[in-house]
Amino acid sequence: MNLPTASNPQLDLRENQPTGQGEIIRLENVAIRYRLPEERIGTFKEYAIRTLQRKIRFHSFWALDNINVSINRSEVFGLIGKNGAGKSTLLKVVSRVLRPTRGRIVVYGRVAPLLELGAGFHPELSGRENIFLNGALLGYSHKEMEACFDQIVDFSELHQFIDASIRTYSSGMYARLGFAVATAHVPDILLVDEILSVGDGEFQQKCFARINEFRSLGSTIVMVSHNMDQVARLCQRVVWLNKGKIELEGAPADVIPHYMGSLAQ
Amino acid sequence: MASQPYYDSAVQKIPALEEIREIRRYKHLILQLVRRDILARYKRSVLGVAWTMLNPLGMMIVLSVVFSRIFSDVPSYPAYILSGLIAWNFFAQSTNAAMSGLVWGGSLIQRIYIPRTSFGVSAIGTALVNFVLSIVPLILVMLVTRTTIQATIIFLPVAIVLLACFALGVGLILSTMAVYFPDVAEMYQIILLAWMYLTPIIYPENILGSNLRWLFTINPMYYLISLFRIPLLDGRIPTMQQILPAAICGIGVLVIGWIFFTAKSDEFAYRI
Numbered sequence: 001m002n003l004p005t006a007s008n009p010q011l012d013l014r015e016n017q018p019t020g021q022g023e024i025i026r027l028e029n030v031a032i033r034y035r036l037p038e039e040r041i042g043t044f045k046e047y048a049i050r051t052l053q054r055k056i057r058f059h060s061f062w063a064l065d066n067i068n069v070s071i072n073r074s075e076v077f078g079l080i081g082k083n084g085a086g087k088s089t090l091l092k093v094v095s096r097v098l099r100p101t102r103g104r105i106v107v108y109g110r111v112a113p114l115l116e117l118g119a120g121f122h123p124e125l126s127g128r129e130n131i132f133l134n135g136a137l138l139g140y141s142h143k144e145m146e147a148c149f150d151q152i153v154d155f156s157e158l159h160q161f162i163d164a165s166i167r168t169y170s171s172g173m174y175a176r177l178g179f180a181v182a183t184a185h186v187p188d189i190l191l192v193d194e195i196l197s198v199g200d201g202e203f204q205q206k207c208f209a210r211i212n213e214f215r216s217l218g219s220t221i222v223m224v225s226h227n228m229d230q231v232a233r234l235c236q237r238v239v240w241l242n243k244g245k246i247e248l249e250g251a252p253a254d255v256i257p258h259y260m261g262s263l264a265q
Numbered sequence: 266m267a268s269q270p271y272y273d274s275a276v277q278k279i280p281a282l283e284e285i286r287e288i289r290r291y292k293h294l295i296l297q298l299v300r301r302d303i304l305a306r307y308k309r310s311v312l313g314v315a316w317t318m319l320n321p322l323g324m325m326i327v328l329s330v331v332f333s334r335i336f337s338d339v340p341s342y343p344a345y346i347l348s349g350l351i352a353w354n355f356f357a358q359s360t361n362a363a364m365s366g367l368v369w370g371g372s373l374i375q376r377i378y379i380p381r382t383s384f385g386v387s388a389i390g391t392a393l394v395n396f397v398l399s400i401v402p403l404i405l406v407m408l409v410t411r412t413t414i415q416a417t418i419i420f421l422p423v424a425i426v427l428l429a430c431f432a433l434g435v436g437l438i439l440s441t442m443a444v445y446f447p448d449v450a451e452m453y454q455i456i457l458l459a460w461m462y463l464t465p466i467i468y469p470e471n472i473l474g475s476n477l478r479w480l481f482t483i484n485p486m487y488y489l490i491s492l493f494r495i496p497l498l499d500g501r502i503p504t505m506q507q508i509l510p511a512a513i514c515g516i517g518v519l520v521i522g523w524i525f526f527t528a529k530s531d532e533f534a535y536r537i
Contacts, residue, residue: 034535047446092534096272096378099531104275111271113377120373124305136297137379139290165308188271 030103078235109188123167192223298387349466359392363436415500427515434522485514
């Protein structure tokens with residue numbers, strides 16, 4: 001079994017220790033329907049009038065339609081597809097933000113979303129205070145965050161600035177701190193949504209190293225990326241989503257050429 | 266599968282009860298949100314948290330100067346007005362914060378899972394801290410105006426808890442509505458203003474003639490604020506007839522608000 005080493009004192013909080021292969025995420029016929037009113041109705045009066053006149057028309061569309069996916073433990077799973085294909089929506093289903101309109105999702109582990117770095121930071125508070133706030137948003141207690149506080153500061157390289165108000169940070173510093181907090185603990189499942197395009201090259205290398213380390217520790221990683229080299233390099237399996245449906249599923253070497261082919265047309 | 270799933274969308278228990286479990290699991294988040302709101306609010310001011318106490322004190326001085334002639338029959342008018350004001354401010358602040366917290370926290374709700382009642386609960390928590398802090402100047406005013414402080418002050422926590430329940434219930438109902446109709450937030454400011462003047466806060470109860478007395482009997486805030494004032498200013502424990510309506514309003518509205526909010530909260534991420 002892989003345990004965090006002394007040189008890398010990360011707190012291992014996984015509920016289920018990796019037991020080799022086995023399913024960790026299963027989506028059964030998952031469908032998500034967004035209902036958008038054709039015009040925005042912002043007031044009671046308008047709403048009441050339109051309800052009486054039966055004039056509210058909804059434009060509903062299926063962001064995900066009949067998705068069946070099974071993701072195994074310790075797998076790096078890629079989601080590719082054009083903008084609006086439903087990749088991010090699928091991550092939101094896994095992270096419990098959206099409850100499926102139809103179908104079922106089962107998750108056998110703690111999910112760490114790495115959606116947008118630094119979402120939930122408060123600009124007036126210091127870096128130190130924001131670490132605890134952001135940790136709490138991800139479901140970690142004060143004690144759990146204290147245990148990995150030094151490691152977060154080390155990773156983000158913000159030693160001198162940690163007590164400064166976060167509104168004084170550059171966008172790079174912001175992203176570094178966000179990534180460091182979100183990956184402070186070894187999760188069962190890590191969701192990565194196109195965030196690896198931020199920061200300079202050096203920082204990106206560090207992020208990749210961290211993700212690889214999680215993989216070797218047995219975490220499952222689900223990532224969305226438009227960078228096909230990245231996908232080919234990191235993922236074991238890929239799903240190509242198109243207009244909310246699965247177009248193709250398989251090894252990156254099989255799926256990516258088809259996807260690229262469709263883009264060229 | 267041997268292990269229990271961590272999350273299964275097919276298992277849907279009663280949302281209202283499920284949310285209670287979730288909010289307890291995320292108690293650290295509530296603490297952090299309360300901390301954030303208190304720290305961030307006064308971050309740039311020199312006097313900091315002292316403003317929580319200075320604000321109602323200033324209001325009281327202004328109102329006492331203006332009205333003490335008119336309401337000269339009220340014993341220790343400054344303490345009367347200050348006690349009413351801080352209780353009302355607690356209600357107004359916490360319900361407004363619950364509403365804006367959810368609407369502003371919308372971007373967060375779309376990105377990560379957190380119990381949706383977190384914003385409402387933490388708004389009440391923040392306002393409670395302010396409430397308790399502003400009891401300090403209230404005691405000071407009572408000492409200065411030589412109002413005797415009785416032992417019945419130990420009843421205050423009961424009054425505060427019931428008021429907090431009521432505020433949370435109202436806050437949850439308002440924030441659910443504000444998700445669908447942003448205008449609710451603006452409309453509520455007007456309602457609050459009218460509501461405040463219909464509640465005996467700056468004027469004594471007996472100012473209304475017996476033909477208008479019924480206005481008080483349908484006003485939950487009348488019962489809740491009385492419950493706060495009686496042990497403080499009259500120096501007695503409220504009677505059962507005074508406690509019961511306040512308790513029914515507080516607990517009843519909280520239960521209704523909680524059920525209403527949690528029944529709708531799965532939709533919020535789609536709507537905000």
